[in-house]
Amino acid sequence: MATAKTKQKILQTFLELLAEHPYEDVSLPLIAETAKVKLSDMRSAYSSKLKLVAAFLEQVDTAVLDERDEDMGDQPARDRLFDILMTRIDALAEHRDAVRALQEAAAKDPALALDLNALHVRSQKWMLIAAGIDLSGVKATVVAQGLSIAFGRVVDVWLDEEDEGMPRTMARLDKELDKGSDFMKRLKNVEGLAKGVRSFLRKASGGRKRWKDRQRETDPDTEFDGEAPAGA
CATH class of the missing domain: 1.10.10.60 (Homeodomain-like)
Structure with a gap:
C-alpha cells in the first residue's frame, strides 16, 4: 500500500x-x-491517469475551500461565486502548464473530454457550496454543469493572459457569471412552470377521481374507464 x-x-x-x-x-x-x-x-x-487528474482537482478543491473568505458571507451570491472562482484560478496557477496540457488533450479526445467534464462538474458543485449557494438534486448538477463549461472558457482566457493582474480573465468571468445569472432566472421560471403543471395535473387527477366517485354513487352499476360505452 x-x-x-x-x-x-x-x-x-x-x-x-x-x-x-x-x-x-x-x-x-x-x-x-x-x-x-x-x-x-x-x-x-x-x-489510471484519470485517477491522477481527479486527485489533482481534489487538491485544488481543498485549497479553495481552505482559502475561502468567510467575510464574504453577507455579499450577494454572484460576488461570492466570483471570489471563489478567482481563488480557484490562483490555486491552479502553480500548475498552469499542466492545466494547458489537459485542456489541449481534451480538445482532441472526446472520450477524455467527457471524463474530465464529470470531474469538473464534481469540483464545481464544491465551488457552489464554498460560495454558500445551496442547491441539491438535479438542479445542482445542471447548474454545476453550466458553471463547469463557463469556467472552462475563463480558464482558456487565463492560460493566454500575461498580465499578472488578470484583467481579461476577470472580465471574462464577469461575463460568464452574467450569463449564468440569466440562466438561473430562466431556470426559476421553468421550475415555476413545472410546479404549476404538476399542481394542475394533481388537481385534474383529483377532480377526475371525484367525478368517478360521484358517478358510482349515482349509479353503482356504472363503470367509467375514460372510454365511451360500447355502442355510443
Whole structure:
C-alpha cells in the first residue's frame, strides 16, 4: 500500500511531466520511473491517469475551500461565486502548464473530454457550496454543469493572459457569471412552470377521481374507464 507521501510524490511528478509533455505521452510507467517508485506502488496509489487528474482537482478543491473568505458571507451570491472562482484560478496557477496540457488533450479526445467534464462538474458543485449557494438534486448538477463549461472558457482566457493582474480573465468571468445569472432566472421560471403543471395535473387527477366517485354513487352499476360505452 502506497503511503500518503508516496502518493503526493507520484502526483507531483505527474503534474511536472504534464507541464513538459502532451497528456497522451505521459504514461504510468514513465511517471513511476521518474518518481522512482515501484510499479506496484504506482498501481496501489493511482490505477489510471484519470485517477491522477481527479486527485489533482481534489487538491485544488481543498485549497479553495481552505482559502475561502468567510467575510464574504453577507455579499450577494454572484460576488461570492466570483471570489471563489478567482481563488480557484490562483490555486491552479502553480500548475498552469499542466492545466494547458489537459485542456489541449481534451480538445482532441472526446472520450477524455467527457471524463474530465464529470470531474469538473464534481469540483464545481464544491465551488457552489464554498460560495454558500445551496442547491441539491438535479438542479445542482445542471447548474454545476453550466458553471463547469463557463469556467472552462475563463480558464482558456487565463492560460493566454500575461498580465499578472488578470484583467481579461476577470472580465471574462464577469461575463460568464452574467450569463449564468440569466440562466438561473430562466431556470426559476421553468421550475415555476413545472410546479404549476404538476399542481394542475394533481388537481385534474383529483377532480377526475371525484367525478368517478360521484358517478358510482349515482349509479353503482356504472363503470367509467375514460372510454365511451360500447355502442355510443
